[in-house]
Amino acid sequence: MSDIIAELQWRGLVHQSTDEARLRELLNAESRTLYCGFDPSADSLHVGSLIPLLMLRRFQRAGHRPIALVGGATGMIGDPSGKSEERNLLSEEVLRENVAGLEQQMRLILDFDDAAAPAALVNNYDWMRGWSYLEFLRDVGKHFPVSVMMAKDSVKSRLERDDAGISFTEFSYMLLQAYDFAHLHREDGCLLQIGASDQWGNITAGIDLARRMSGAQLYGLTCPLLTKSDGSKMGKTESGTVWLSPRRTSPYAFYQYWINVDDADTGNCLRMLTEVERDEIEALDAARAADPGKRESQKRLAEELTRLVHGEDGLRAAQRATEIFFGAEIREFSDAQLGEIFADVPSCELPRERLAGDGLNLVDALVEAGLAKSKGEARRTIGQGGAYVNNRRTEGVETQLTASDLASESVMVLRSGKKKYALLRFVD
């Protein structure tokens, strides 16, 4: 067994741990089972869930058996940790769809067919739905001193706020998650729960419960929340969360997100989010210090993560789109290719007749495409050299666009400024 704890430590992935020395011994002695819970409040995971999910993968690679738990039951209640407000409850149906979405993504990261230590996916709804309220109170609730529950940060911070408070439902959340751990220990011999640092309270609650119910000694390990050097959360852009699902965040946008990571954050990201070896990461650190402009680290980071989440094809598509977005003239593409590359770009449809005769005036085209709010603005943009047709700078307010300006069968690519694109589709 390789020393997984040492590996996690140098990567900066250990935030808190219960009895680390003992845990290390146990993990190094033989293959163990561990789990991490994921919240099904959306049908896709986002960048923030990537660290814990990759942690499971790291454990699996070190020979341990990971269980990914989706909180079908706990998702119905809402985890108060890290939330400042009471959560809106999700319907069972939405929850079911979300769980299915998460499952798909977990299959990308974890190996469910490994011969020695296959990953498993469980849904706590499966064992939670059978409980009656009375039974649960008697068998589980009995082990929770309210004074301890009140002392948890997640609860305390909510009670201290004048404008929030906490419902009994969310207050009870901890019992459910604690029970998960006890349950997985009994059924699967699960020994360790991992999670982000905001899960510490829930994890220790589980450890306490298992000890009280069966005298078992379980372990917990948390990783830091991924934040940028300025303290803000990783994985957010102006346009919103960076998701793993290609339907929500295209491979191109995903790739670009990592390409644009700040120099100061790149080292951490490489350590915490990739499986690049220590030597290479340190070489990249040195290269970055010497010539930050080359951005080798960012490229490596984007490549690793895009390949992991979107596969080899997704990576290639993202890289090709990148070339186009920042590079050469667009000529002789097919509608399908352009559609793929410009998946995130707004488009609008115009009748094909607009290209006939004198054609379509560039000023009007920019307005139609939404790249200018008024014709005046369009003229200004053109006059200042900020208008591009198929990535070729086009000057002259009088320019008329005709069928010969199409980049593919029916699409014309307009651009204003450095990277604001819009497509015009000419339909019959």
Place this chain on the structure above:
RNA sequence: GGGGGGUUUCCCGAGCGGUCAAAGGGGUCAGACUGUAAAUCUGAUGGCACAGCCUUCACAGGUUCGAAUCCUGUACCCCCCA
């Protein structure tokens, strides 16, 4: 209840009865530079059929050849006194 001050273009804010589409700053947008960065520099920034025309300065009226600027009323905001 009494007295005073305010309401300007995306935001802050200057505006003499004509030369005001309205200073200045911020933001935004383009350009140069650059690392698809930061900083910096340059230009632009109500609309249009663009040497012209149209619509803006809380709202409605009025005075005037002419009003963002003066008067009256209305609404909202702020301050002081009770």
